Amino acid sequence: MQEADLTEQLEQPGAATAALNGDPAESATAVDPADPAAAPSEAPMIVFEAVTKVYDPNVVALREASFVIEKGEFVFLVGPSGSGKSTIMRLLLKELDPTDGRIIVGGRELARLRRSKVPMLRRNLGCVFQDFKLLTDRTAYDNVAYALKVQGDSKTQIRAKVPEILALVGLGSKMTNVPHELSGGEQQRVSIARAFVNHPPLLICDEPTGNLDPDTSVGIMQLLYRINRTGTTVVMATHDREMVDKMRKRVIALEEGVVVRDERRGGYG
Amino acid sequence: MQEADLTEQLEQPGAATAALNGDPAESATAVDPADPAAAPSEAPMIVFEAVTKVYDPNVVALREASFVIEKGEFVFLVGPSGSGKSTIMRLLLKELDPTDGRIIVGGRELARLRRSKVPMLRRNLGCVFQDFKLLTDRTAYDNVAYALKVQGDSKTQIRAKVPEILALVGLGSKMTNVPHELSGGEQQRVSIARAFVNHPPLLICDEPTGNLDPDTSVGIMQLLYRINRTGTTVVMATHDREMVDKMRKRVIALEEGVVVRDERRGGYG
Amino acid sequence: MRARLFVTEAFRSIAANLSTSVAAVMTVLIGMFLLGLFIALGSWVISWTNHVKKDLVVDVYFCTELTCGTEATTKEINAVKLQLDQNPDVKSYKFVSKDDAWEEMKDRFPELTENAPRNPLPASYEVIPEDADQVQAIAASLQPPPVGVETVKYGEKKAERVLQVAKIIGGIFLVGSLILLVASTILIANTIRLSIFSRRREIEVMKLVGASNWFVRAPFMLEGLLCGLAGSILAVVLLLLAKELALPGIMGRIESPGDIQAWNFPVVALILIVMSLLVGAFGSGITLRRFLRI
Amino acid sequence: MRARLFVTEAFRSIAANLSTSVAAVMTVLIGMFLLGLFIALGSWVISWTNHVKKDLVVDVYFCTELTCGTEATTKEINAVKLQLDQNPDVKSYKFVSKDDAWEEMKDRFPELTENAPRNPLPASYEVIPEDADQVQAIAASLQPPPVGVETVKYGEKKAERVLQVAKIIGGIFLVGSLILLVASTILIANTIRLSIFSRRREIEVMKLVGASNWFVRAPFMLEGLLCGLAGSILAVVLLLLAKELALPGIMGRIESPGDIQAWNFPVVALILIVMSLLVGAFGSGITLRRFLRI
Ligand SMILES: Nc1ncnc2c1ncn2[C@@H]1O[C@H](COP(=O)(O)OP(=O)(O)OP(=O)(O)O)[C@@H](O)[C@H]1O
Ligand SMILES: Nc1ncnc2c1ncn2[C@@H]1O[C@H](COP(=O)(O)OP(=O)(O)OP(=O)(O)O)[C@@H](O)[C@H]1O
Ligand SMILES: [Mg+2]
Ligand SMILES: [Mg+2]
Numbered sequence A, B: 001m002q003e004a005d006l007t008e009q010l011e012q013p014g015a016a017t018a019a020l021n022g023d024p025a026e027s028a029t030a031v032d033p034a035d036p037a038a039a040p041s042e043a044p045m046i047v048f049e050a051v052t053k054v055y056d057p058n059v060v061a062l063r064e065a066s067f068v069i070e071k072g073e074f075v076f077l078v079g080p081s082g083s084g085k086s087t088i089m090r091l092l093l094k095e096l097d098p099t100d101g102r103i104i105v106g107g108r109e110l111a112r113l114r115r116s117k118v119p120m121l122r123r124n125l126g127c128v129f130q131d132f133k134l135l136t137d138r139t140a141y142d143n144v145a146y147a148l149k150v151q152g153d154s155k156t157q158i159r160a161k162v163p164e165i166l167a168l169v170g171l172g173s174k175m176t177n178v179p180h181e182l183s184g185g186e187q188q189r190v191s192i193a194r195a196f197v198n199h200p201p202l203l204i205c206d207e208p209t210g211n212l213d214p215d216t217s218v219g220i221m222q223l224l225y226r227i228n229r230t231g232t233t234v235v236m237a238t239h240d241r242e243m244v245d246k247m248r249k250r251v252i253a254l255e256e257g258v259v260v261r262d263e264r265r266g267g268y269g
Numbered sequence C, D: 001m002r003a004r005l006f007v008t009e010a011f012r013s014i015a016a017n018l019s020t021s022v023a024a025v026m027t028v029l030i031g032m033f034l035l036g037l038f039i040a041l042g043s044w045v046i047s048w049t050n051h052v053k054k055d056l057v058v059d060v061y062f063c064t065e066l067t068c069g070t071e072a073t074t075k076e077i078n079a080v081k082l083q084l085d086q087n088p089d090v091k092s093y094k095f096v097s098k099d100d101a102w103e104e105m106k107d108r109f110p111e112l113t114e115n116a117p118r119n120p121l122p123a124s125y126e127v128i129p130e131d132a133d134q135v136q137a138i139a140a141s142l143q144p145p146p147v148g149v150e151t152v153k154y155g156e157k158k159a160e161r162v163l164q165v166a167k168i169i170g171g172i173f174l175v176g177s178l179i180l181l182v183a184s185t186i187l188i189a190n191t192i193r194l195s196i197f198s199r200r201r202e203i204e205v206m207k208l209v210g211a212s213n214w215f216v217r218a219p220f221m222l223e224g225l226l227c228g229l230a231g232s233i234l235a236v237v238l239l240l241l242a243k244e245l246a247l248p249g250i251m252g253r254i255e256s257p258g259d260i261q262a263w264n265f266p267v268v269a270l271i272l273i274v275m276s277l278l279v280g281a282f283g284s285g286i287t288l289r290r291f292l293r294i
Helices: A015-021 A022-028 A085-092 A115-123 A138-147 A157-168 A184-196 A216-228 A239-249 B015-021 B026-030 B085-092 B117-121 B139-150 B155-168 B184-196 B214-229 B242-245 C004-017 C018-053 C074-086 C098-108 C112-116 C131-139 C156-197 C201-210 C215-251 C265-292 D002-016 D018-053 D074-086 D099-110 D110-114 D132-141 D156-197 D200-208 D213-251 D266-291
Strands: A046-055 A059-069 A073-077 A102-107 A124-127 A202-204 A233-237 A250-255 A258-263 B046-054 B059-069 B073-078 B100-105 B125-128 B202-206 B233-237 B250-255 B259-263 C057-060 C091-097 C124-129 C149-153 D058-063 D092-095 D124-129 D149-153
Touching: A059 A085, A059 A102, A059 A258, A073 A085, A073 A216, A073 C057, A085 A102, A085 A202, A085 A233, A085 C074, A102 C156, A115 A124, A115 D200, A138 A184, A138 C091, A157 A184, A184 A202, A184 A216, A184 C124, A216 A233, A216 A239, A216 B046, A239 B242, B046 B085, B046 D200, B059 B100, B059 B259, B073 B085, B073 B214, B073 B242, B085 B100, B085 B184, B085 B233, B100 D132, B117 B125, B117 C201, B125 B184, B125 C091, B139 B155, B139 C057, B184 B202, B184 B214, B202 B214, B214 B233, B214 C098, B242 C201, B250 C018, C004 C215, C018 C215, C018 C265, C018 D156, C057 C074, C057 C131, C074 C091, C074 C124, C074 D058, C124 C131, C156 C201, C156 C265, C156 D018, C156 D156, C201 C215, C201 C265, C215 C265, D002 D018, D002 D213, D018 D156, D018 D266, D058 D074, D058 D132, D074 D092, D074 D124, D124 D132, D132 D156, D156 D200, D156 D213, D156 D266, D200 D213, D213 D266
Parallel strands: A073 A233, A073 A250, A124 A202, A202 A233, B073 B233, B073 B250, B125 B202, B202 B233
Antiparallel strands: A046 A059, A046 A102, A250 A258, B046 B059, B046 B100, B250 B259, C057 C124, C057 C149, C091 C124, D058 D124, D058 D149, D092 D124
16 A cells, blocks of 8 residues: 555554654663664665745745655754745645655655655655644544545544544543634644554644643644654754754754755754 | 724824834833723723633634733733633624624624624724635735725725835735735735725734744734734734743633633743 | 625635536526527427417308309408408408308319319308407407308317317416426525525635624625626537427428417527526536525 | 455545535535426427428329319229339328318318219328338329329428428427537536636545555546436435426326427436546546646
8 A cells, every 4th residue: 555665664563653652761761763873774764855846936946946855864954934835735745736846755766756656655654734623514624534545544533543643632522622712733733643544754834832721732742852853864944942952953944045054953044 | 984982992093103213212101001091991902701602513713711901911821722812803804693692893792783884893903813714816016916905995995005015024025926926924814814904993913923033023023012002902822932921911721611810911831 | 895895705716716616607507508408499389379379260151053043242241351351359360251261172182083073162251360369359350141141160179179188288388498497596595605605604604703794795795796697608508409400400300381480599598597697606606605604 | 355445435525525526416406407408399399390201291192084084993002002012112101082082071061062073082092101201202203193093292391391390499499418428428527627616635645655556546436427327316316206296297288299208217317327427527537637636
């Protein structure tokens, strides 16, 4: 079902689930895959080579952006509003094609990926969208279940995984509500649950805590951190200065579509 | 066009515009209407009397919430995700009716307001929606212009006001883009511009900086502060701890629909 | 001034929602074209039955030696003529003398008449009624037969049959037109409903930023009106083409008598257009109600 | 297993988008009902023209003293009979002797026959063709007339007229049915397009979370299929009601000969249903393509 070169990230099938529930100490004993030195032989997860994206009426959203994200890294994407963060996310999902440059995800060049393989790419790439992108006529449960259905999970699997992940993001009691019956933050958490539920080797989160209160945000960040510790690569666009400064992870800063800073243990700037 | 008891807030027609552009010193010399002691005779802007809101399947979003907001106040509404902040906004707009209790806005009890008077209420109540609520097939310019058109402004007035306010929120170059061509933060700023453009006596902002980077957020907050200084009442739901702690304005804190804290010069909590 | 704003809004909306606008125009076009075509066909068939009805006449046969023992006198014949003149149901009548009848018989059956010793046929009045339905009434008014009249015939069986078929055809076309009318109204309303349904969020937002119901409604109704106008005008153009190109092809092949009239095109066109406008505008207006309750 | 998932999805979607589903069903219902009604009407009228065509016969008149100077002999008559037997175009024929003809004439024109010295009428064969179109061919096959035959008549003018009218009526109903077919296909496709259009965001999201084109398409097509099924079955039920309730009311009033046949209802119903299913399913499938390109 899943592409081998992407799935091999999850060494054991249950690894991510264990990480979601298990205590941090257990995961901490494992080799930290976020350290690129520990896995020099592996191909990087994401490669941007001089990527330029120009929207129709001469809007340059991304200008020759180049960076490499290794497997297992945790990367913050920061920059002022309109600097091109969401554009990077959309390029990774192959929702858009770059005007120029090359994008490689999990060893595959996106421009060469056949149309029929795109769904496979997206199933291996959990995404929290800035505008949530929930299916408006489905309940929270069905929204999350859909991400499992598309990859052919059985009903039994779905019934086991979905309530677990919804409880994890604090929506155990809101499973049967449709999006417009949920608060902004609750909708955002449904989107987060959907992105996590099938334990993809790559997680991209576009402002996943923008509508969440500080406490819930911290909970989500801890979750992301634990997922990252199991080997999942996490790319997260955010405006939360406090969070970025506290985590001290790699930071890629954009300004008007140009990568202006790329620090291993950076702050918001 | 506007209801007298709401408009009388703007003593001079040009006051708010002056405040938006003029230097702070000029506004500072005026009597501070934010100080309730300065205007003891005036009726309060918002009164919530034991307001309860129950959504269809037994979800109590608001439980006997009571508070009074005087004219000219600046109030933060804080609380965890799902605590009922947006519900308060929707009740103020009469998008919903309370299950129980009384709401008075600008001296008018909402339950007694005739259907035909509701548009009038909303024109006097600028609202930044959490999900922006932009008209998807109109440009940023037309979205903002619509709020002026509904109250019968002439083309000349619209042509003068709209570009000004869009430039003020930093979208001078994005006026002809439709919402899906704008970044999340840009859409949010269009929503902000639309709420401000007709200088309403009451501004309610539901998480107006959730998709904005810290610098832009500070800019928007300064704008809100200046608007408030001209006599406009501002109610703002937010998760931005830093901002709330820095501003030291009145804070109403909610938790599961209950008002748990109401401090004159509070912090996020 | 406000009106101009609404017109601008309506055109903007049509352009912005081109896909749904085209669908609406197409539905109006199809509905009105079918209705127009059916009315055309119906009016033609009804006109044809009217033509057939013209064959329905009342024949008043006067006495002959053979039948009554004595020929009818001129005086008797004039008395009947007077009676016909006074009957308001009679449109016209034609006197067929004994000689006329004989000439006709000679034409039709030369073998028979060749050897006949003398003219056995009666003189008669062929009476054309104002309305085919009145043949029976006219025949009844000459009952019992005046002096000198042997018998009054109006082809009971044929008359009954023709009148009944005409009535049924008329009925079918009336019912059919009504069905089509209702059907196309529902179809157009349906399309409008769907296109407004796909914009319900937009309407919600308009209401929330302070638009009054009429401010939201007016451009939508205007849009419905414009789509109705466009669709029905296209339908009328198509019908006109059908009339000008297809009809002569068909008509040329039937030698149709001149009094089978084509339908009154301008009136039908006007009806179709006005109907589309109304359904378009009020369909939009009524559908909106549901979404304006915010 | 996957199929069951799609069926569940389709039903969920119909329930969730009840408003658009109802619109789609209604459009199918109206389109198919009109088409069915038209086919019914058409088949009835065509059956009636066939009935009228049955009146078209070829009359072979034999010689009489009056016309040829000598009566036709039995041998000559039998020769013609043999010729008719061998003609494949001939369905049947009836011999009308001189006496039969005279009896008939007596009934129609008692005044004339009363005083006639003797029977001047000819014997004849009334030949019924296999197909009304063949009257001319049969007449031609007896040209020049065999010995003992005075003349062969087939009412050229009437025959031509009836055949032409029948052809035109057939043509009108064929063209009409095609127009209705195309019209209802467009209308149904339109409704589907609008209802899918109002859910384009949903489709976009499905694609973005990793659904393959077929995973998105299958439930939509199934939904179209189900709406088509529901609409066409309702249409068939309505037609059945019309047939059972309205038809006897109309038919009872015309004394229609038994050979004017009702249309073949089950076949028409099947055609309508199958058509709706196809348009529903493929209409959805094709419309989706545009939104699947993400
Ligand atoms: N479809 C489009 N057509 C034209 N311009 C676009 C389109 N989409 C985005 N843009 C422009 O591209 C720029 C980058 O947009 P992007 O969404 O990547 O910003 P962002 O960094 O995500 O901002 P934010 O923090 O506000 O979400 C913006 O200036 C935006 O206006
Ligand atoms: N239409 C609805 N039907 C049922 N429950 C609803 C509906 N709308 C909101 N709720 C519930 O009411 C509660 C309060 O919602 P509200 O939107 O007011 O929260 P909020 O404080 O704005 O949260 P957030 O910070 O996440 O935006 C939530 O638990 C939500 O699930
Ligand atoms: Mg963004
Ligand atoms: Mg909220």
